Amino acid sequence: MNAPLIGARIQRKEDYRFLTGAGQYTDDVTLPRQSYAAFVRSPHAHAKIKSIRKDKALKAPGVLAVFTGEDLAAAKVGGLPCGWLITDVNGQPMKEPPHPCLAQGKARYVGDHVAILIAETLNQARDAAELVEVDYEVLPAVVDGLKAKAKGAPQLHDIAPDNTCYVWALGDKAAVDAAFAKAAHVTKLEFINNRLIPNAIEPRAAIGQYSRSEDSYTLYVANQNPHVERLLMTAFVLGLPEHKVRVVAGDVGGGFGSKIYLYAEDVVVTWAAKQINRPVKWTADRSESYLSDAHGRDHHTLAELAMDKDGKFLALRVKTTANMGAYLSTFASAIPTILYATLLAGQYTTPVIHVEVTSVFTNTAPVDAYRGAGRPEATYVVERLVETAAREMKIDAAEIRRKNFIRNFPYQTPVALLYDTGNYDATLDAATKMADVAGFASRKRASEAKGKLRGLGYACYIEACGIAPSAVAGSLGARAGLFEAGEVRVHPTGSVTVFTGSHSHGQGHETTFAQVVADRLGMPIENVDIVHGDTSKILFGMGTYGSRSIAVGGTAIVKALDKIVAKGKKIAAHLLEAAESDVEYDRGVYTVKGTDKKKMFGEVAFAAYVPHNYPHDKLEPGLNENAFYDPSNFTFPAGSYVCEVEVDPETGKVKVERWTAVDDFGKIINPMIVEGQVHGGLTQGIGQALTEGCQYDSSGQLVTGSFMDYCIPRADDVPNFQVDTRETPCTHNPLGVKGCGEAGAIGAPAALMNAITDALGVKDMPMPATPQAVWQALKNKKAA
């Protein structure tokens, strides 16, 4: 029998093709007779479109077609749907303004899609796009969420007065108010969770193809969930039968949320492919990515924590304004509600919590899930408050957390979630030790001797992953199920192809999932291939986001494996002339209890496909099974981060000196891959706190529209990470897994800002803590 593969540091199966340039990303696909598209985008944040003249552009060399919103409307192409209905405090549905694929009469953000121009070559398309004459009447714009809901603000949508999409609340307000009234101490913070631009290094891309002979479409697209893309596009926008549309998302160069959504470009190139009867290819340049990929975060929050005299948390009150951008992106409405408010208990026993969220439209790019999606914002609220409370009450920051940790599981929070398991002391104790918190005081003195400031900060985060039980999601407004599907196809000679509805765009599923399968079937990992990302091959899938792939997609595969093993047992019993109840199975070997009789899995597979000696009266030939898995609960990864920074007060430059992360992801299949996910997540979290901040000017122009102006972390912005894990297995899936993809991005900003504010000796400062912002914070402190 082979060595166990679960828990092993197996090198990745997918690496060879990426390392040799053989990956096939969407822009690498070239179809016969392919044409090229360029989008004409609004240069104004808010403008009436008085007229669009195509004639000059149509006469330009190589131009095949120009389509506008009018053409789409005439063809009855619908708008982009939102997949989550939020019901407001008055029981009314959220305001869902139309989200046209090409603007209908009005453009609402810089980069909004106005027309598509299609030509023989990319250069011709881009040149001719400049010749499309759009007559705009510029309107006043609003980009800030708080200003947008104020009286007199420019109004984006007729159906959304005060630009308000919804006011939504969760929790017992009266109980919270009562708890605050008797609190010994209240810690209050007001801050902005800065807007981020995801910036997967592969820009979005889409190629639409239409076959007249089959009357069918194929869309190649950089996307995290091809079946969801197809469902939304066929059922809600183009009105096509699903079986006539194939969506292929092959190799995808990073997603981080930004490639979950159905985008206007995807729809328009698919539709246009039929109009001109040629494939239509569009690839974003980076400037278009900045303008039109769904952004993340952008909350304004007022948060208060009530405590007794010993630092025991009594109540939490949170009021948030969430900026949705100009339109509702695919899952936008759920992010600052379902994925945010429900996480505000954190790792603590805070008995009552009330949160109110107002979501508003502004003249900015749509905002949706970005790595962590609501949970980083929640963690930031809780962990900045807790650290600030500790400082105000002069309690050690680790100690105040221990005073309030949840220790009895399952634990029902006051904000709807039921934590199945966890051990927060284990991760905090380990992190404190690994970070050598005991030695911090002497390191601080050493920094001070050099004229530098040194600070230390914690964050103890929790996240709800493995999204989600469909029934729960449905009751909360989800307009889709959230299960996952998997299929295990055993070939006659015993090798295996697995089809999964999860999608890998860097996560390494081709390795991790193969480990799960090969371990169960007792075969070398080379004998198992994982296929994903093509609706014509995969039976169905809800895709990858919310750290759900192993917990939901992996479990679907395990359920299919259960069926394979069970059928194999019947076959083995027949071959071994034993009662089925006497046959046992362990990693590739069927044995008869109490005897030395056995059959290898490969022999059983062969018998299933060459069924000469086979129980035909009881069984069909073949060995191919699928399963759909709908989890019974979320999973709850949690962990503790300790960050230590050194700040140069002369320049305001922050150097992250030490970073310790101890996470509890439940059982781990491949520690090497998990560590990589943590490193990447931490770096995106460090980016949010230190270098990244989307800025629009007051007229709605995107000021941070390139890698030169919007700084994603470079190699010298981040430290070498010390990472470790503790395992409390998830109680409700067979692998005991919880998911690890977002943790770093969730916990890192709070830990880093806690460290920076500690170093500076200030209560709060805004993210990102750029040298200028840090220098300003120190100057303000001196002046105060």
Place this chain on the structure above:
Amino acid sequence: MSVKISMKVNGKPASAEVEERTLLVSFIREQLRLTGTHVGCDTAQCGACTVSMNGKAVKSCSMLAMQAEGADIMTIEGVAKADGTLHPMQAAFKEHHGLQCGFCTPGMVMNAIDFAKSHPDPSEQEIRDALEGNLCRCTGYHNIVKSIAAGARAMAAGK
């Protein structure tokens, strides 16, 4: 206006009639169909398009194809041995999990190979500095740094 260009790419002669404004990366991707060289930005920041020109790592998005006239170009497709065996730098990226989505990887590897020629035993800081022009959004650079350190040493040892 179009212009005829000729160069050597991965050891083989390559020539074509291209528009004068054609970028080297477009020539490599569109004309030669070598799609391992990627385009991740339009401001020469991300480094996904890095190729080797006459032995030096260059960003193929920020030069015209005609500027490479007569040059010896190597792309990621030309790095492994003819029998498919990975170059020591590629092997180090695999061993140390120096890639996730793989999109920045070709540029990282091309830059790392050039860097390693002059840094047979690089320090962590030297590697981080050398990556200033190569962006990765997945790995947090941690394992890329480890990969390049190991790859450089393996190259120096002549593996």
